[in-house]
Amino acid sequence: MTGLIKPLHNVYDQLRRLPGVGNKSALRLAYHIVDMKEEDVRRLAETLVAAKQDIRLCKTCFNLTDGDICSVCADEKRDRGTICVVGQPQDVTAMERSRSYQGVYHVLHGCLSPLDGVGPENLKVKELIRRVETGKVEEVILATNSDVEGETTAAYLAQLLRPLNVRISRIAQGLPMGGDLEYADEVTLAKALENRTEL
Amino acid sequence: MTGLIKPLHNVYDQLRRLPGVGNKSALRLAYHIVDMKEEDVRRLAETLVAAKQDIRLCKTCFNLTDGDICSVCADEKRDRGTICVVGQPQDVTAMERSRSYQGVYHVLHGCLSPLDGVGPENLKVKELIRRVETGKVEEVILATNSDVEGETTAAYLAQLLRPLNVRISRIAQGLPMGGDLEYADEVTLAKALENRTEL
Numbered sequence: 333m334t335g336l337i338k339p340l341h342n343v344y345d346q347l348r349r350l351p352g353v354g355n356k357s358a359l360r361l362a363y364h365i366v367d368m369k370e371e372d373v374r375r376l377a378e379t380l381v382a383a384k385q386d387i388r389l390c391k392t393c394f395n396l397t398d399g400d401i402c403s404v405c406a407d408e409k410r411d412r413g414t415i416c417v418v419g420q421p422q423d424v425t426a427m428e429r430s431r432s433y434q435g436v437y438h439v440l441h442g443c444l445s446p447l448d449g450v451g452p453e454n455l456k457v458k459e460l461i462r463r464v465e466t467g468k469v470e471e472v473i474l475a476t477n478s479d480v481e482g483e484t485t486a487a488y489l490a491q492l493l494r495p496l497n498v499r500i501s502r503i504a505q506g507l508p509m510g511g512d513l514e515y516a517d518e519v520t521l522a523k524a525l526e527n528r529t530e531l
Numbered sequence: 532m533t534g535l536i537k538p539l540h541n542v543y544d545q546l547r548r549l550p551g552v553g554n555k556s557a558l559r560l561a562y563h564i565v566d567m568k569e570e571d572v573r574r575l576a577e578t579l580v581a582a583k584q585d586i587r588l589c590k591t592c593f594n595l596t597d598g599d600i601c602s603v604c605a606d607e608k609r610d611r612g613t614i615c616v617v618g619q620p621q622d623v624t625a626m627e628r629s630r631s632y633q634g635v636y637h638v639l640h641g642c643l644s645p646l647d648g649v650g651p652e653n654l655k656v657k658e659l660i661r662r663v664e665t666g667k668v669e670e671v672i673l674a675t676n677s678d679v680e681g682e683t684t685a686a687y688l689a690q691l692l693r694p695l696n697v698r699i700s701r702i703a704q705g706l707p708m709g710g711d712l713e714y715a716d717e718v719t720l721a722k723a724l725e726n727r728t729e730l
Binding site: 335370387402 | 534538552556558559567575578587602609621624
């Protein structure tokens with residue numbers, strides 16, 4: 333971006349590295365930030381650094397936490413016999429929002445993606461196997477995304493877990509709630525038909 | 532947002548106050564930030580604070596600057612006889628990008644908006660009048676936005692400047708470059724017709 337004074341350009345440059353922030357948004361945000369009160373900018377800046385410093389990974393499930401173990405693992409009422417495997421910490425938040433799961437989680441911190449050089453050794457796969465081997469785990473629910481990487485990861489984990497004498501399941505695929513048949517893609521429709529439930 | 536740990540919620544809360552950042556983007560950005568390297572978060576935070584500290588308003592035209600006067604006012608080649616009046620510092624950047632203006636600017640820092648309690652005393656209006664009174668100004672181009680507030684501000688300034696024996700103009704309204712007649716609103720079309728130029 334030409335014609336911006338240096339400190340403003342620096343803000344613009346930092347902001348447009350963030351996901352979902354294009355050049356135009358970055359410029360708009362940069363102008364907004366230099367127009368904010370200094371104390372507000374300071375509070376924003378300190379909040380970011382504090383979060384990065386205070387947030388660790390749960391020792392058991394690798395969810396984000398500001399303590400040693402996360403709030404789900406710390407909750408005595410959760411069923412430790414069921415582990416729901418997800419890709420990212422934000423997927424735990426999404427699952428919890430649905431209020432329909434009572435077990436615990438395991439966060440892989442990514443999915444297999446050979447093109448990006450992400451193999452099993454870059455994910456918390458070893459740790460999942462160890463948990464299943466040593467714990468009293470009855471079921472592992474594979475809840476990775478429904479895209480190529482997620483499906484591959486689920487298939488890979490299923491293979492790895494098979495010898496461990498544990499029930500393995502995959503979250504259902506089908507039409508999303510409120511979804512129109514007219515606008516659904518063919519693969520989703522095929523899955524929805526294949527996994528139909530009896531009424 | 533329920534179920535977020537405190538430091539993460541703080542980031543989310545700070546981010547969604549920014550313009551154009553909705554709840555979903557704020558959450559996505561917050562997760563991205565706690566996933567960044569600590570040094571990168573620190574650099575981001577420091578850049579914001581540094582920009583706020585280092586950026587001042589130009590003493591002459593109230594554009595943003597990291598010195599005493601802005602780069603336009605400091606440029607000896609610019610024509611000081613023409614002042615282009617804009618609402619915000621980002622409007623100066625937009626104008627400069629067009630590379631079609633050789634004069635200097637005056638940034639009002641807002642437009643008249645009685646509903647939001649913004650009157651002439653909240654804008655750099657007094658300072659504009661003083662510049663026109665004391666300087667060798669030949670023309671004032673009113674280049675505020677083409678919305679209700681911008682039009683009102685332009686009309687108000689025109690009235691105020693009339694006695695000062697200076698040429699007053701307003702930027703043209705019409706069809707934007709590449710614009711389709713089919714999709715243009717009625718007011719724009721009416722203006723485009725009214726301000727037609729002879730070929």
